Amino acid sequence: MRLVLKKRAPLPPWIRLLVPLGAILVTLLLSAVPILAAGGALWPSYASLFKGAVGTRYNFLETCVKAAPLTFTGLAVAFAFRAKFWNTGAEGQLLAGAIAATAAGVASSNLPPLLALLFVCGAGFLAGGAWAAIPAVLKTKYRVDDVVTSLLLNYVMWHIMGYLLFGPLQMPGSSWPRSAAIAESAHFPILLAKSRFHLGIVLALAAVFVVWFINSKTVFGYQARAVGVNQKAAAFAGIGVKSVILKTALLSGGLAGLAGVGEVAAIHHHLLMDISPGFGYSGIVIAMLGQLHPAGVALSAFFFSGIAVGAQSMSRITGVPTYIADVIQGMALLVMLVALLLTEYRIQAVRD
Amino acid sequence: MPTTVMTERIAVRSPQKSPAVRASFPVKAREQEQVPEPVVEMRAIRKTFLDVVANERVNFSLRPGEICALLGENGAGKTTLMNILFGYYAADEGEILIHGKKVSFASPRDAIACRIGMVHQHFTLVPSQTVLENVVVGSSGGRFFLDMKRAREKLCALQKRFGLAVDPDAPVWTLPIGGQQKVEILKALYRDARILILDEPTAVLAPLETRELFDTLRTLAAEGCSIVFISHKLYEVMEIAHRVVVLAKGVICAERSVSETDERELANLMVGHELAGKTATARKAGAALLSVSRLTVRNDKGLDAVKDLSLDVHSGEVVGLAGVSGNGQMELADALFGLRVPTSGTIVLDGAALPDGNPKSRVDRHMGRIPEDRMTTGLMLDLSVEDNLVMEHHGDFRRSGMLDREAIGDHAEGLMCDFGIKADGRRAPARTLSGGNLQKIILARELSADPKVVVAAQPTRGLDVGAIEYVHGRILEARDRGAATLLISEDLDEIFALSDRIAVLYEGRIMGIADRKYATKEQIGLWMSGIRDVLCA
Numbered sequence: 001m002r003l004v005l006k007k008r009a010p011l012p013p014w015i016r017l018l019v020p021l022g023a024i025l026v027t028l029l030l031s032a033v034p035i036l037a038a039g040g041a042l043w044p045s046y047a048s049l050f051k052g053a054v055g056t057r058y059n060f061l062e063t064c065v066k067a068a069p070l071t072f073t074g075l076a077v078a079f080a081f082r083a084k085f086w087n088t089g090a091e092g093q094l095l096a097g098a099i100a101a102t103a104a105g106v107a108s109s110n111l112p113p114l115l116a117l118l119f120v121c122g123a124g125f126l127a128g129g130a131w132a133a134i135p136a137v138l139k140t141k142y143r144v145d146d147v148v149t150s151l152l153l154n155y156v157m158w159h160i161m162g163y164l165l166f167g168p169l170q171m172p173g174s175s176w177p178r179s180a181a182i183a184e185s186a187h188f189p190i191l192l193a194k195s196r197f198h199l200g201i202v203l204a205l206a207a208v209f210v211v212w213f214i215n216s217k218t219v220f221g222y223q224a225r226a227v228g229v230n231q232k233a234a235a236f237a238g239i240g241v242k243s244v245i246l247k248t249a250l251l252s253g254g255l256a257g258l259a260g261v262g263e264v265a266a267i268h269h270h271l272l273m274d275i276s277p278g279f280g281y282s283g284i285v286i287a288m289l290g291q292l293h294p295a296g297v298a299l300s301a302f303f304f305s306g307i308a309v310g311a312q313s314m315s316r317i318t319g320v321p322t323y324i325a326d327v328i329q330g331m332a333l334l335v336m337l338v339a340l341l342l343t344e345y346r347i348q349a350v351r352d
Numbered sequence: 353m354p355t356t357v358m359t360e361r362i363a364v365r366s367p368q369k370s371p372a373v374r375a376s377f378p379v380k381a382r383e384q385e386q387v388p389e390p391v392v393e394m395r396a397i398r399k400t401f402l403d404v405v406a407n408e409r410v411n412f413s414l415r416p417g418e419i420c421a422l423l424g425e426n427g428a429g430k431t432t433l434m435n436i437l438f439g440y441y442a443a444d445e446g447e448i449l450i451h452g453k454k455v456s457f458a459s460p461r462d463a464i465a466c467r468i469g470m471v472h473q474h475f476t477l478v479p480s481q482t483v484l485e486n487v488v489v490g491s492s493g494g495r496f497f498l499d500m501k502r503a504r505e506k507l508c509a510l511q512k513r514f515g516l517a518v519d520p521d522a523p524v525w526t527l528p529i530g531g532q533q534k535v536e537i538l539k540a541l542y543r544d545a546r547i548l549i550l551d552e553p554t555a556v557l558a559p560l561e562t563r564e565l566f567d568t569l570r571t572l573a574a575e576g577c578s579i580v581f582i583s584h585k586l587y588e589v590m591e592i593a594h595r596v597v598v599l600a601k602g603v604i605c606a607e608r609s610v611s612e613t614d615e616r617e618l619a620n621l622m623v624g625h626e627l628a629g630k631t632a633t634a635r636k637a638g639a640a641l642l643s644v645s646r647l648t649v650r651n652d653k654g655l656d657a658v659k660d661l662s663l664d665v666h667s668g669e670v671v672g673l674a675g676v677s678g679n680g681q682m683e684l685a686d687a688l689f690g691l692r693v694p695t696s697g698t699i700v701l702d703g704a705a706l707p708d709g710n711p712k713s714r715v716d717r718h719m720g721r722i723p724e725d726r727m728t729t730g731l732m733l734d735l736s737v738e739d740n741l742v743m744e745h746h747g748d749f750r751r752s753g754m755l756d757r758e759a760i761g762d763h764a765e766g767l768m769c770d771f772g773i774k775a776d777g778r779r780a781p782a783r784t785l786s787g788g789n790l791q792k793i794i795l796a797r798e799l800s801a802d803p804k805v806v807v808a809a810q811p812t813r814g815l816d817v818g819a820i821e822y823v824h825g826r827i828l829e830a831r832d833r834g835a836a837t838l839l840i841s842e843d844l845d846e847i848f849a850l851s852d853r854i855a856v857l858y859e860g861r862i863m864g865i866a867d868r869k870y871a872t873k874e875q876i877g878l879w880m881s882g883i884r885d886v887l888c889a
Contacts, residue, residue: 010784217754222739222746229734236691236721236729237743238712 091280097257128257469540
């Protein structure tokens with residue numbers, strides 16, 4: 001007896017909607033194992049996780065706050081992957097965006113708020129896009145593998161940021177790697193009282209819509225998808241494959257850059273070495289979990305954020321360490337990948 | 353690549369372990385009697401793929417020290433038969449005897465254990481490893497440590513004996529194709545192969561490399577090795593082989609000793625089936641709409657595949673470009689389609705030169721392009737039928753920067769109706785359609801825009817009879833509307849059925865052009881085999 005994978009007949013499209021939901025459910029069930037292993041009581045743990053994530057107004061809004069950068073990086077990755085530009089460098093692009101936003105924000109003390117905000121967002125978007133353009137140019141011009149270059153450029157940008165924070169951007173008089181505060185006019189306004197619900201969250205939702213619109217309504221969206229599904233046929237049809245990849249990279253990197261802008265302009269108001277706890281890397285997972293669909297990305301970003309925020313209250317109440325959030329997030333990806341495999345294949349036992 | 357290497361690992365031990373098998377090999381063919389016992393006998397082999405019969409009642413034998421050529425058109429079943437002998441495929445029916453003993457090969461490793469080696473058209477080498485590493489990989493004989501010193505000695509001895517000079521320490525990727533082929537042969541010999549199968553070994557070689565290969569093969573045969581040489585180049589077969597077996601449509605249709613036959617007879621045997629009586633009515637051709645002049649195109653390996661080729665196609669005519677595959681058809685088509693940049697020469701469409709390597713210019717200037725590989729070049733299988741129908745002209749369906757989905761839908765409905773495309777709606781993924789319907793999508797897209805020039809490469813390959821008829825009808829219809837049509841096909845029936853003029857492509861050059869009214873299959877067959885004949889005045 002052995003098990004083999006057999007190709008399935010195509011499943012109806014509504015299954016696509018059920019798959020992520022099912023995957024999340026299975027993930028939560030499987031999470032019982034590490035929770036129990038960490039000595040947590042099962043039901044109180046789940047309850048505190050849930051309550052911590054969305055149980056109160058404040059917690060719900062906190063989950064939204066954390067979901068914003070994840071939505072941006074998730075969209076960045078999803079948009080790039082759809083055109084088979086394997087952008088694994090959202091982290092570096094986020095940092096580039098954060099650095100540019102800081103520089104712009106510090107310099108915009110004399111600007112009125114609207115202009116300052118536009119300046120900061122524009123700078124962050126362009127910096128992220130430019131950073132993503134490097135692997136795109138290398139890929140289209142010299143056929144260098146984009147997975148590797150975009151990933152490794154994350155470390156390059158991290159070290160550039162280190163240099164800047166110990167050098168030109170360091171807050172005068174400080175010995176810590178920390179920039180000067182950005183001008184007040186460049187702060188993202190808080191939109192709901194007694195919370196940190198800021199402009200960036202609205203921008204993230206707008207970005208979800210914009211990406212959806214580009215993907216499904218525009219000529220460019222059609223071309224990007226064509227390049228994604230079959231580059232050779234796209235070239236045959238006269239689509240400028242290189243230009244599509246480059247534009248995709250610019251937009252993808254720009255979206256990741258906006259994640260960095262939000263962290264600087266809405267949360268920290270400074271640039272710090274630990275400005276991002278790996279939002280860019282999580283973006284890859286979130287894009288996969290959301291099946292590269294903008295709405296799916298938004299939902300899975302919210303799920304990821306909820307787990308991270310909820311794990312903190314769970315930790316406070318039941319003593320299960322907050323690292324459980326990482327475990328659950330990792331499991332979510334694995335379960336999702338298995339679920340996707342099972343939508344295309346079925347497992348069959350074969351007698352030898 | 354690694355899998356092939358892995359499967360060979362266990363097998364190579366066996367020759368050392370089975371002295372009985374080794375002893376039964378004749379040392380020198382010449383010392384044997386006139387008709388020695390065959391080393392290989394394949395009896396009543398039948399092999400089908402789904403409902404396609406690749407081999408039927410094939411009896412094939414091979415004698416020691418003999419070079420036997422397997423001759424036949426594309427798809428005649430040559431490679432399939434040899435893959436059965438090498439254990440890649442299991443025959444549906446029939447049996448294989450090696451030295452009179454019945455064997456059953458579950459995989460190539462069993463065949464290698466019986467001292468059979470095969471050099472495929474596509475090499476199975478590890479480019480980053482050295483020649484020596486490639487040769488010994490998988491032949492450690494189950495021992496833990498590789499004895500590289502002994503391996504090197506054995507390799508050098510083989511090289512000296514058979515004139516296969518390659519630097520054992522050169523990384524394989526640095527070698528020319530001929531050198532890589534030598535490594536493949538060395539790999540087989542290193543595993544003590546006494547039966548060597550070469551699948552179109554000269555297709556990738558330069559003339560000088562072919563000389564060297566033939567010298568090696570003669571030495572091997574003189575030492576008692578038996579060689580199967582798959583080819584469709586007649587002069588090569590006449591030069592190197594002792595015996596020729598001709599396959600057509602999966603069946604052995606003739607067997608000749610080379611001394612008893614000539615190239616003309618072989619050409620006839622190869623394409624000898626009756627050609628269809630149905631032909632297109634010849635028409636008066638108009639102005640030259642497609643002019644190719646002095647075109648030279650390189651293949652992926654950097655060799656010239658199309659050499660200084662010139663050809664005119666006139667309004668209202670079909671020029672059929674016949675030829676055995678691998679003679680530059682693909683490179684020529686790619687250059688015409690704008691997918692490949694020629695090294696020199698021009699392509700002129702209706703008086704204006706087309707920019708090199710620019711598919712968009714072909715679309716803009718109304719060239720209907722039917723690519724050879726409809727699955728990967730012509731279509732996007734993951735997209736819907738309607739999206740595939742606007743693949744080239746999606747820019748025309750723009751309304752204030754957005755795609756006009758409604759217009760795209762109407763466009764698709766119209767074409768699906770006109771061309772009888774059977775699909776589960778216009779939104780169905782192309783992947784779900786049958787081959788004939790996929791080709792209809794391409795025809796609809798390419799021919800409905802009233803092309804001035806049509807370039808069709810293997811337009812009916814893999815289609816069923818009904819679909820073939822449909823495709824032919826549509827191509828003739830485009831011609832009747834005045835399109836200049838270039839039909840690149842390996843199917844002689846098709847060439848004869850559709851063409852007004854027939855040109856033959858051989859090794860990147862036009863061997864000859866004949867009016868279809870005066871062309872004979874014999875003459876075309878000779879041209880396809882590289883023989884220019886005075887007969888065809």
